[in-house]
Amino acid sequence: MTKLKYAKAIIGSCALVAGAGLAQASPHHVLGRLASPQKLFHTAKLTAATTISGYRLISANGTVYTHGGDRFFGDAHTLSLAKPIVGSAPTPDGLGYWLVASDGGIFSYGDAAFYGSTGAMRLNKPIVGMASTPDGKGYWLVASDGGIFSFGDAAFYGSTGAMTLNKPIVGMASTPDGKGYWLVASDGGIFSFGDAAFYGSTGAMTLNKPIVGMASTPDGKGYWLVASDGGIFSFGDAAFHGSTGAIKLNKPIVGMQATPTGAGYWLVASDGGIFSFGDASYYGSQGGSQLTSPIIGINTSNQTVATASGATGFDVSNFQCASTASPATGTFAIIEVNGWPFSATNPCITKEASWAGNNYQLYTFLALPISGNTSNPTWNPSTPTTDYSVGPKSTTDIASQAYNYGYNAAKYSYAAASSQGATSNIWWIDVEGATNYWSQIPSLNVAAIQGAADYLSSTGVVVGLYSGNAGMYAQITTGTTSGAGAIIAGAKGGPIPLWFYSASGSAACTATTNPSGNLNPFAGGIPWYIQSQLPNGMDVDYSC
Incomplete structure (x- = not known):
């Protein structure tokens, strides 16, 4: 997840996209960065897993x-x-x-x-x-x-x-x-x-x-x-x-x-x-x-790649790199690979993977730096042209470029994780911050998300989506906070896995609405994990 500190670091370039400050940061992103546990997990003591x-x-x-x-x-x-x-x-x-x-x-x-x-x-x-x-x-x-x-x-x-x-x-x-x-x-x-x-x-x-x-x-x-x-x-x-x-x-x-x-x-x-x-x-x-x-x-293969219902884990990022807090225990971890695409790679992926033992997953933050509206979409000038001018789609129309951008962003993130020796059978795409990090043209956002999902699926991993809540995801992908947003194909068969924030914790696994009143699940998917917070501000995740 992109924490507040990342948002501050890139606010200058984001202003060209939306210029709306940090008002829509997901609730956990303001608090989650405060927690800095030294050791989150007891290695090789995984107690809950499924295939x-x-x-x-x-x-x-x-x-x-x-x-x-x-x-x-x-x-x-x-x-x-x-x-x-x-x-x-x-x-x-x-x-x-x-x-x-x-x-x-x-x-x-x-x-x-x-x-x-x-x-x-x-x-x-x-x-x-x-x-x-x-x-x-x-x-x-x-x-x-x-x-x-x-x-x-x-x-x-x-x-x-x-x-x-x-x-x-x-x-x-x-x-x-x-x-x-x-x-x-x-x-x-x-x-x-x-x-x-x-x-x-x-x-x-x-x-x-x-x-x-x-x-x-x-x-x-x-x-x-x-x-x-x-x-x-x-x-x-x-x-x-x-x-x-x-x-x-x-x-x-x-x-x-x-x-x-x-x-x-x-x-x-x-x-x-x-x-x-x-x-x-x-x-x-x-x-x-x-x-x-x-x-x-x-x-x-029926490989063990996910956690059993009722298991508890934590998601961690660059903000836990220099941590000194008391240890916590969990049965799985979800580790940040990068924040803003093509930069801000988590420098301690290897360290956090060792905290987690073998049962960890990875996530990448995605955004789309296109400003303007449907009649005049413009790439953010600070974005390298190679981000979207090469890829599996045409490089001449903006929708194909948006797809290529998402595809290449996921490719970059996957390579960044591999360079630190981190591999996982499950990858999550973090989709949030409607007014901060995304185009105001929903169809282009959907193209970028699908591009990222397609690249990750091509590596053989299971791909899931994270968003703060269904309303946030719907705003990014359809332009309205109502409804379930655009369906994303995970290319692995069946509904795409979902991970989202809810103050009600594990109770949201079976709830028909989350606390903000927005329907979930979204994107045509099914809930796998519900993210909430401990009193110390640490992001905790409950397996549905």
Whole structure:
């Protein structure tokens, strides 16, 4: 959040935008700067956390599409692949993944390490899938004849490579402890190795369509098989939650993924269509998009990136850099990266991240230095032209320039955080100060906010919005303090997360209005955090 001190530092340039002083500073910004705790958090004592579920869709040319909370760490679509991608697996912490090609070539992204491949080997049959070990320090590749290739700490427990199979192997799944695995054939035949128990198969059944994949339950005491028509076959403690077996599909199902609880699963079709059952939430699909290559599979990391309902944390900024106050405790932190865009970077991000331990998020203050009205919009002369004259949009019209400005501001902030070694799966865009920091042309403000959201989403993070209250946000994005303001697409599926101030604290999580009488949530989003203040002026945040 931009505190009062920042506002004073930039008031000269802001006067060209609105010239209205500091009257609309968010309530916490006047008081929040007074608090200066020396140690806010007890490192590694996080007591409340939850997972933001999501999924990645993988295409045959190596393109990775992320939906929900799963991060993007890179893909192979710009490479000249010798053979198509046929499978993938995430790392245990959700911060990386492997892609495997039909020749056994391995492509590693994020924290997924390379442990070897069969890319340079002459295979009897092509690779059709892979699975990783529980610690992420190894993986298995499986070929269509059931040949198993083990790398890293993945142990070999057996294969069907020397057997004559009725039908080819189409997939595999490992047991929870990594001491065994199942192979599944296109007729639903199951082959169990190591501590993987046999719970049944469709090998003796006449199927309408071939089996294309499988998934195991969290305890390893059951599994699901999925056919290309979306028919589901459940064995052991794997419960049936629904299927597309009776639905006319545009394209065949090519894979499935179970939820962490085992109480649901996703099916994915070759056109990227997603079908959710049980407790599997829908986060979006590629179903209506123009794909350059068919989808071949799905994986999910279910990474821990947010805090559980009822948890308490703090947001901190440059004003706590030289702090000496008494320690406070919390389960998460939200750390300022920068104030006025392209300047005033928080110099102690690293220090505050160490206060917070591992459970911290980041925020960037955004503004738009355009003065004038719709008939005569003018960029603030002190703004570098490169802020908006380059970017993904046209550089000739002002709306595109505003988008580029927001995009580049977020890009700058992301780089500033990285330069101090700070990374987070969640980033917040601070949108406030209608008469101080923003254009008086709401459509341009919306373009800038969307540009910032789009850049951050392109890095794979979950993007949320902060504002003092719904009225402030609405004033900036629609020109009136009534209503919910403009909807911003977070590009991660579902409503965009919200964080806002309320003197009523956590009670505002479920309230229909905040103390100022403005409707919330705003921007088409849902409340994640409510910001309030402790008696000493420290900003405290409550998880909804």
